Amino acid sequence: MSDIIADLAAIRSDADRWHDYAGQAQAISDDSGKLDINFSNTIINEYIQAYNNFCHTFSSRAAAGNKAMTAMGNAVADVARRLEAADHPK
Amino acid sequence: VSNALDDAVRQLDDAIAQLERAIDDYTRDDWIVIRNLGAQANQKLRDFAQRAEDLANVLHAADPINDRISKWSDVGNKTLALNKDVSGAEEQHKGIHGQEYWEGTSRNHYNAQVTVQQAAIGGLQTAASDVSASLNAMSTGLLSAKHTGEITVVSIAAFVLSVATALTGGTLIGLLGAVASAAGVIVTVNSAVEDLSDAQSKQAKALSGALDKQGDWPQPGVQAFDQDTGWVPAK
Numbered sequence A: 001m002s003d004i005i006a007d008l009a010a011i012r013s014d015a016d017r018w019h020d021y022a023g024q025a026q027a028i029s030d031d032s033g034k035l036d037i038n039f040s041n042t043i044i045n046e047y048i049q050a051y052n053n054f055c056h057t058f059s060s061r062a063a064a065g066n067k068a069m070t071a072m073g074n075a076v077a078d079v080a081r082r083l084e085a086a087d088h089p090k
Numbered sequence B: 001v002s003n004a005l006d007d008a009v010r011q012l013d014d015a016i017a018q019l020e021r022a023i024d025d026y027t028r029d030d031w032i033v034i035r036n037l038g039a040q041a042n043q044k045l046r047d048f049a050q051r052a053e054d055l056a057n058v059l060h061a062a063d064p065i066n067d068r069i070s071k072w073s074d075v076g077n078k079t080l081a082l083n084k085d086v087s088g089a090e091e092q093h094k095g096i097h098g099q100e101y102w103e104g105t106s107r108n109h110y111n112a113q114v115t116v117q118q119a120a121i122g123g124l125q126t127a128a129s130d131v132s133a134s135l136n137a138m139s140t141g142l143l144s145a146k147h148t149g150e151i152t153v154v155s156i157a158a159f160v161l162s163v164a165t166a167l168t169g170g171t172l173i174g175l176l177g178a179v180a181s182a183a184g185v186i187v188t189v190n191s192a193v194e195d196l197s198d199a200q201s202k203q204a205k206a207l208s209g210a211l212d213k214q215g216d217w218p219q220p221g222v223q224a225f226d227q228d229t230g231w232v233p234a235k
Helices: A004-032 A045-085 B004-025 B031-059 B062-087 B105-165 B169-214
Strands: none
Touching: A004 A045, A004 B062, A004 B105, A045 B105, A045 B169, B004 B031, B004 B105, B031 B105, B031 B169, B062 B105, B105 B169
């Protein structure tokens, strides 16, 4: 027989975890967004530009990860509230 | 930022100036020969010094690149920690486990989104690792070019000084030959840097392309599981 209290706690724990991961992703985005190289020389300009583009893309993706995992956390917390409010999970 | 090649180029400039003074001060009978050979040598040396200076300038990129290697290592460690957390690989309580306690259609939608997000985090870690490898390869190539350039320029600077203090037609002819050889070395080193740059540029673009192929970080369709039906406690 299932333990509803424990089952809901598992979902709430997921919500906390998603918010934690979202924070980590934002920190990664912030750090990587500062790593472009301001250096100009015709011999290696192509590399520097490609590298800077990579930094920008990487940082943007990590920021999107923050948004995605925040949404996961919010939604799963909402699920826990709904199931609890319904008195018993359906 | 100064480096040993900058110092070597300055030594070379000083040596060239000393040679020019020695040629101007030369008063023996064969002064016309010395002046003619000296003019050729000075032109070659100035060209060589310019190539060496160009190389020294591009090698200044080594400093910011080495700095970014360290910082990307920190970012890589954070992506690794996040990947471990989300998978619960090392610490069970840190992972996502709600789906293990439930069944039903909403739970299944949730589980699918968990998998998608975990994959995106794995992709982030891979990309951080790849850019670190790219920067390391670039740094190694620049360091090699730096060493070769230093040895070549210091060698020519010493040769120029020795010719300035023992100025003859023979030593000037020897100097012309040495400068031609050294210029060839610098051209080769510069070409190696260009080749390296080109290769790394393609690699960096490939990394960006890999991210593009993966697509933007997938935003979850939470409405598929954010409801109070379709969640059934697992038996």
